[in-house]
Amino acid sequence: MSGKKDSAYRVMVVDDSAVIRGLLTRALEEDPEISVVASVANGQMAVSSIGRSDVEVVVLDIEMPVMDGLTALPKLLEARPGVQVVMASTLTHKNADISLRALRAGAADYVTKPTSGSALNSAEAFKRELTEKVKVLGAAARRRLGVPKPIGPSAPRAVPAPRQIVLRRAPAIGPRALAIGSSTGGPQALLKVLGELKGPLPMPIFITQHMPATFTALLAEHIARVSGRPAREAVDGEVAVAGTVYVAPGDRHMRVEPVAGGARLRIDQGPPENFCRPSADPMLRSLAAVYGARLLTVILTGMGADGLKGCQEVVAAGGGVIAQDEASSVVWGMPGAVATNGLCHAVLPLDRIADHLKPLLARSAA
Template sequence: MISHRLSSQTTAPAGDTVKVMVVDDSAIIRGFICRYLSEDSSIEVVTTANNGEVAVRMLKDNPQIEVVLLDIEMPVMDGLTALPKMIELRPDLQVIMASTLTKRNAEVSLRAMQHGAVDYVPKPETARSVNASIDFRREIVEKVKAWANRSRKKKGVPEVKDSSTKPAATNFARPTARPTGFAAPSRPAVKPAVVSSRQTTEVKSTSSASAIQLRKAARTKPQILAIGSSTGGPQALMKFFKGFKKKPSVPIVITQHMPATFTAILATHIGEATGWPSAEAKEGDTLMPGHVYVAPGDWHMQFVRGDGKVKVTLNQGPQENFCRPAVDPMYRSLIEIYGDRILGVILTGMGHDGLKGSRDIVKNGGTVFAQDEASSVVWGMPGAVSTAGLCSKVTPIDELGEQAEKQLDGGY
């Protein structure tokens, strides 16, 4: 059967569920994915397809579809070929690429995100591992709802409410490997930091009843730019760097929650977009001004000083905030070296990774900026630091790079 419609939830009131299409050439994989999504009462799989050509046709027949999970390697028409046809039909469609962890598929997935796809999901390599991977299940549920809600918010349509399903951390490890991955999806309650009134400015949050208290930025000129991001991070990073008029005169270090195969490709794409030297960090790398270092998937990236130089050190210590790599250990090690001369930037992402590290940066006299809620796919990580009163700027992503450049130049 080329495709089928799933009607178990067709009686649900319109708008109460996210409408999804699953596209994969494996009937077994389609079955698993449909089952996982349907277990969440806020998601409805309305149809499936086994190749891109059928998917395009089904999209025409099902205008209610909001999100598509799209495989890359399929017969007749592959995912990359189908993608622009889908976007042409439905510019508002949220397409999430699903691919196994190969270098080619990582490259295709990130290229697809430059041509209309919103995200990717690293898919286990076999049907058996898909069935065994609770983390894959959690990730597709989290991302489907996150992107659907972001699209609905832009249209002024009510967002789907959280169901009784409570997905925990998503990780990128292969079933036989040590786990690593995304932060826990829920944002913990965080008490705002106590800051004197002369140090703060109020910024209204679109979903929070209380105002965000902004700190004055440090007067010390930063010597390093340290960025943390997760869900929606690849696109946010590109927009962030686009705001720079020139190459920064300090090293740029990035922890993006991604699997190992993807982080090297991401670093290459950043280099191509900016023209700056950019690479996945390696053990012993010496930090150089204007160079970008991306933490490799499944490894925490930290730093040590020796012989007057700052070098990268990598480890596979325990996950922090359900992640490896994680932002907090990166920030901790930077504080020991740079003290108050750090500019930390927290971009879109689930959970609260970076909160502890940002608190320590501020405590030691450094500065933290965050992406605002309206431009974030998920306002978990940036929301945690913003509502804790740790930020000097909470800014739309299109403006955040320019603001960071001013801070690096000593403009605040």
């Protein structure tokens, strides 16, 4: 472990394989803004040592002896409130389900470890993804822990004043479709919002969450359980049905095209947008073209600015946009982009979004 980067984000790696711990550590330490300050072989060791190293991000394996990752997760969050946890596992149906349960229990994000037979470019993509997520979540941890953001060897830089958020007027007519875009921190945010939207909804709900394919099918199952309404991965060619939740499949964009009285789903592997597939922008563009002013959009926590261009088209068509606020977001990238560009009629804490939606959705028959 390196002690040369005093301002670097402090990371703990937890994995029962010494080889994997070494690979993760080397991948992270290649970035000058990251320092791996602890490397342990199971959840019990992580819980015992987390308080001794000022850890800001934990990369936590799922399957380990003595104490597995899912058992260790709440103990780590209790031992160091504000720490950000990234679940790491191979991409299997079982591990994807456990990862989603971990996200509901407080993990901030997940990464899928490349297998021994993975191509070199797959391994490099994993390293980039892991490094990016650790730095973004490290910054989030510092906000929660009250630690200054690293500024490197140069003289302290002035922090720019936050951009003023100017709200638009809410649409005067009720929506006939609800669209939601999310990324980092999104699964738990989605489950909270949709779990609180009880009762029948006379409209389809379209969701783009940045996830691989195995995860999106399971996410739909979790949404169905917490919301009490049908939810599934979208299927190309099906006609959207009121009251049903459609989740964009992993590695596929979800768009819609008009049909009599509604929309038909189209699933494709077009080029990534905003480095994402699925991406919220193509979904929102197509929904705005079909539903116009009768589209209501919610942008939840996530890295980057996916959804910004799509929301511009939603607003141009007369639709409404709501964003999650910065304080309740794991990462205020996607919602911050739409909020600070003047596209929202409301910017709200996560626990107030469902209550804000209810009267708007009740006007849908008007």
